[in-house]
Amino acid sequence: MSALQHRGQSVAAVWELCRLVHPPGGRRIVVFVLALAVAGIGALPRATASPVAAFGAVSVTAGASAVVESDSIRIPVTGAPATLPVLEIRGEVQRLILPTANLDGSLTDLDGRRFRLDADLLFRFDSADLTPAADAAIGELIGKLRAAGATRVRVDGYTDSVGEAAYNLTLSRQRAAAVADRLRAALETGARLTVRGHGEEDPVASNDDARGQALNRRVTVTVER
Known part of the structure; x- marks a missing residue:
């Protein structure tokens, strides 16, 4: 044959x-x-x-x-x-990046340039005062920002939809500013940080239950350059 x-x-x-x-x-x-x-x-x-x-x-x-x-x-x-x-099959191999969180879930590395901080672990209830647990999470985040060579960083604060929208907007900005102050003191001289508060805008989960509300209470940090 x-x-x-x-x-x-x-x-x-x-x-x-x-x-x-x-x-x-x-x-x-x-x-x-x-x-x-x-x-x-x-x-x-x-x-x-x-x-x-x-x-x-x-x-x-x-x-x-x-x-x-x-x-x-x-x-x-x-x-x-x-x-x-007979069709020609072509494909492109792309790098698959999965989010990774630290042990207590206070910091999630989304892709090496975007990071999520759990507001419930970083701040006292209904406050922008950082907790002792925030020190470890922000310290870990600083290491990641240095590894990424960050010179321009955006810090965004978010809340759930419980309470007055105007109050939530103010709280979210205060929390973002608290994180930015810690980062600014540790990053290289000349690094630029932009702070924004979004209140209850752009939820990542439903605000109809406690679990979704907890996910929406967050501070995100993005390396822009």
Whole structure:
């Protein structure tokens, strides 16, 4: 048996498996093409080659071996063969970054340049006074900002929707300012910090329950440059 015939039979076997597992439609076809690549029957394309260049195209008829034809894959279906164009598969590998929190959850590193501080752990109730627990969290944050080479930093404060909106706006700005004062004293001379209070705007969770309200009470720190 020639290598070409062997490859054709392998393609037919992969199609039969996809036909048994997946219902008719576009999903079956996509799975089939990907399965060929994974099985090594048709390698995923490089920058200078496509699947057609790698293994041509295959015509499959019921009970017969596959043969190379032109630029399409003919797949056995009930009644008559179906023709599937051979598509070039291209993809880009992107870095996956997941948020990480410290042990007590007071500081969450979102992506190395954006950070979230839990207001309930950093501040006393209904106050902008920092708690003793804030020292460790802000100290850890300062290390991360230095590692990022931060020269311009934005500090934003947020509250939940409980209480008067005007009061919440003032409290959120005071809390952001308290964090910014600590950062300003520790960062390199010349670092610029911008402070903003947003009150109950831009919630990250529902304010209808205690858990959501706690998530919305926060201070975020963003490295702008």
